[in-house]
Amino acid sequence: MKIVLQHLTKRFPNRNKKIKEDVIAVNDFDLEIPDGKLIGLLGPSGCGKSTVLNLICGLEKPTEGRIFFGETEVTDLPPEKRGVGLVFQNYALYPHLSVYDNIKFPLENLRGSEKLTKEEMDARIREVVSLVQIDGLLERKPNELSGGQQQRVAIARALVKMPQVLLLDEPLSNLDARLRIQTREELKRIQVETGITTIFVTHDQEEAMSISDTIVVMKDGVLQQQGEPQEIYDEPVNLFVASFLGTPKINVFTGEIKNGQVCIDHMPVLEANGQADREVLVAVRPEGFVLDENGPLSCGFVSREVMGRDTSIVATHGDFQGERIRAIIPSEQEVSPENGMVRFSLKPHKVRIFDAKTQTRIKL
Amino acid sequence: MKKDLTAWLCLLPAILFLGIFMIYPLVDVLVYSFEEGYNFASRSFWGTGLYNYAYVLHDPFFIQALKNTFIIVIITVPLSTGIALLISLGLSSVKALRDFFQTVFFLPYVTNTLAVGLVFMILFKKTAYSDGLISLLLQIFGGPSVDFIDGPYWAKMFAMCVYTIWIVMPFKILILTSALAGVNPMYYKAAQVDATPKWRIFYKITLPMISPMIFYLVITGFIGAFKAYSDEVALFGTDLNAAGMNTIVGYVYDMLYGNSGGYPSYASAAALILFAIVFTITVINLMVSRKTVFYQ
Numbered sequence: 328m329k330i331v332l333q334h335l336t337k338r339f340p341n342r343n344k345k346i347k348e349d350v351i352a353v354n355d356f357d358l359e360i361p362d363g364k365l366i367g368l369l370g371p372s373g374c375g376k377s378t379v380l381n382l383i384c385g386l387e388k389p390t391e392g393r394i395f396f397g398e399t400e401v402t403d404l405p406p407e408k409r410g411v412g413l414v415f416q417n418y419a420l421y422p423h424l425s426v427y428d429n430i431k432f433p434l435e436n437l438r439g440s441e442k443l444t445k446e447e448m449d450a451r452i453r454e455v456v457s458l459v460q461i462d463g464l465l466e467r468k469p470n471e472l473s474g475g476q477q478q479r480v481a482i483a484r485a486l487v488k489m490p491q492v493l494l495l496d497e498p499l500s501n502l503d504a505r506l507r508i509q510t511r512e513e514l515k516r517i518q519v520e521t522g523i524t525t526i527f528v529t530h531d532q533e534e535a536m537s538i539s540d541t542i543v544v545m546k547d548g549v550l551q552q553q554g555e556p557q558e559i560y561d562e563p564v565n566l567f568v569a570s571f572l573g574t575p576k577i578n579v580f581t582g583e584i585k586n587g588q589v590c591i592d593h594m595p596v597l598e599a600n601g602q603a604d605r606e607v608l609v610a611v612r613p614e615g616f617v618l619d620e621n622g623p624l625s626c627g628f629v630s631r632e633v634m635g636r637d638t639s640i641v642a643t644h645g646d647f648q649g650e651r652i653r654a655i656i657p658s659e660q661e662v663s664p665e666n667g668m669v670r671f672s673l674k675p676h677k678v679r680i681f682d683a684k685t686q687t688r689i690k691l
Numbered sequence: 692m693k694k695d696l697t698a699w700l701c702l703l704p705a706i707l708f709l710g711i712f713m714i715y716p717l718v719d720v721l722v723y724s725f726e727e728g729y730n731f732a733s734r735s736f737w738g739t740g741l742y743n744y745a746y747v748l749h750d751p752f753f754i755q756a757l758k759n760t761f762i763i764v765i766i767t768v769p770l771s772t773g774i775a776l777l778i779s780l781g782l783s784s785v786k787a788l789r790d791f792f793q794t795v796f797f798l799p800y801v802t803n804t805l806a807v808g809l810v811f812m813i814l815f816k817k818t819a820y821s822d823g824l825i826s827l828l829l830q831i832f833g834g835p836s837v838d839f840i841d842g843p844y845w846a847k848m849f850a851m852c853v854y855t856i857w858i859v860m861p862f863k864i865l866i867l868t869s870a871l872a873g874v875n876p877m878y879y880k881a882a883q884v885d886a887t888p889k890w891r892i893f894y895k896i897t898l899p900m901i902s903p904m905i906f907y908l909v910i911t912g913f914i915g916a917f918k919a920y921s922d923e924v925a926l927f928g929t930d931l932n933a934a935g936m937n938t939i940v941g942y943v944y945d946m947l948y949g950n951s952g953g954y955p956s957y958a959s960a961a962a963l964i965l966f967a968i969v970f971t972i973t974v975i976n977l978m979v980s981r982k983t984v985f986y987q
């Protein structure tokens with residue numbers, strides 16, 4: 328089912344009485360989520376991701392704005408009438424019920440024409456249980472399960488009532504790195520198999536990139552950018568989005584546009600035909616550096632690090648914003664610093680230019 | 692070995708203390724209860740046997756005390772726990788003035804029992820000047836004039852139960868409100884998203900989550916009610932046998948120090964019968980709880 332959010336705003340009264348201003352958790356949020364897609368809602372901690380989910384499922388009422396499921400407006404419907412499945416950040420499995428009873432719980436709430444017989448319930452439960460692959464665990468209590476198993480039970484409980492919308496609030500944050508990758512792939516599989524419109528909240532950009540059809544990046548309650556993972560990585564609309572996506576982080580230098588050229592430390596690094604002269608920020612992806620004896624960018628060499636298949640050069644530069652530059656180079660390449668300096672040239676398609684003041688993208 | 696020694700040394704004060712003030716008296720009571728014809732003055736007895744128990748069990752005062760105690764236990768424990776639960780649920784669902792109400796409900800706990808007893812006398816007792824507030828209320832609705840303090844047995848028992856419930860309520864409310872506050876709200880949210888009706892949320896989530904505390908209240912409630920004595924004195928004075936409102940502990944006290952006192956053997960036998968009853972009830976409680984109480 329399609330989900331439409333129109334000018335959604337949520338303000339919380341500030342508990343600190345001295346500060347009169349409200350906390351604006353979600354600010355004029357506009358979003359359309361097509362039917363059957365998996366959306367990754369990405370942003371730093373405290374940016375309002377959980378609040379967006381709570382607004383969609385009805386646990387919070389918006390201060391302003393409207394919410395539609397398909398063509399129906401649900402803004403004023405209580406959560407029990409919206410029929411969404413929600414997986415909480417820490418699962419919220421009922422600790423005193425077995426896995427089977429946990430999954431059965433939503434089914435027993437169905438009333439009227441939707442009411443199920445015991446056999447129908449059992450059939451439905453068996454179905455989701457095999458979907459999330461927890462067949463052997465039905466008799467156990469939640470505290471006898473690993474984090475990954477609990478997470479799958481939570482998903483099963485959300486799926487069993489066949490919701491048309493599935494909301495997942497950082498469901499993988501409690502898992503270790505291996506299990507995280509494994510479970511996120513399973514999640515993707517389940518989503519594709521069921522075709523349920525799904526919103527997946529995370530602050531891990533890699534997680535969002537790997538499974539989402541569309542990524543929505545937000546910061547301080549404001550939607551920054553929406554698009555396919557690769558598109559957001561390649562064409563960030565502002566410096567925040569550029570810095571938030573990609574590991575190691577994008578490298579940002581202060582620079583300027585002068586006479587149609589982008590310069591760092593007065594050395595031209597890139598063509599910028601037809602651009603007016605001004606102060607800019609030059610952001611370079613780690614893979615955008617090329618070792619080049621005659622390159623324009625002269626950096627202080629710190630070290631060479633081999634991390635798995637990547638080799639990175641750690642370096643410094645006077646106009647660099649932050650501690651250390653990280654450049655990823657092909658591992659077979661030799662590094663030969665001269666007087667403690669290395670020189671780079673830049674790959675134009677891995678460099679993004681932002682206005683120094685507004686931090687918005689300047690397209691070259 | 693050395694570690695063991697240190698551990699025992701650390702435990703020594705507690706063991707000594709328990710030994711002197713708990714174990715020794717317990718054993719002593721046990722011994723007393725089997726000594727027949729014990730004489731306080733000469734500290735001698737005829738022989739040993741079960742005579743003391745037989746005597747106590749045939750004493751009409753003891754039978755009356757036993758009956759009273761059981762009635763008080765059976766009526767007040769479930770009622771006080773149930774009402775306390777209702778009030779706590781109410782308290783935890785009002786946001787405004789919650790602290791105020793919590794204080795109000797806790798006041799009886801810090802009030803002296805005898806002061807509360809006095810207030811109850813005013814409410815229930817018939818005097819030369821007044822019929823008592825409750826009796827007056829009854830009469831407004833066309834009821835008879837009843838003296839709850841010196842009147843018929845059921846009236847006295849009614850006043851007694853109301854008083855007992857009133858006295859134990861604040862503590863139970865305190866425990867249950869904090870137990871309710873301790874339930875993680877995310878379970879309620881999860882249930883709400885899954886369209887769970889209110890009564891089912893209570894029955895399936897709230898109740899199991901606070902079941903250890905309810906169980907604690909029931910078990911301490913049983914034990915406390917079986918040991919009731921001071922509450923009866925507060926309402927009916929010290930001559931409980933005459934009032935027909937004696938309890939087992941009251942009977943034990945009377946056998947030791949009352950007008951008919953000076954019979955430590957009978958007192959010991961009665962005390963051990965009480966011990967056996969409380970022990971049995973507690974074991975049954977524990978067995979039931981193993982099936983119904985959920986521990987996180």
Ligand SMILES: Nc1ncnc2c1ncn2[C@@H]1O[C@H](COP(=O)(O)OP(=O)(O)OP(=O)(O)O)[C@@H](O)[C@H]1O
Nearest residue numbers: 339350351352371372373374375376377378379530
């Ligand atoms: N009930 C509330 N009352 C007041 N402020 C709140 C409330 N809930 C959230 N906030 C505030 O709204 C903002 C957004 O919170 P939210 O929980 O949506 O963040 P989040 O993006 O989910 O963060 P995280 O990644 O840490 O879970 C925060 O500044 C938070 O302090």
Ligand SMILES: [Mg+2]
Nearest residue numbers: 376377416496
């Ligand atoms: Mg959150």
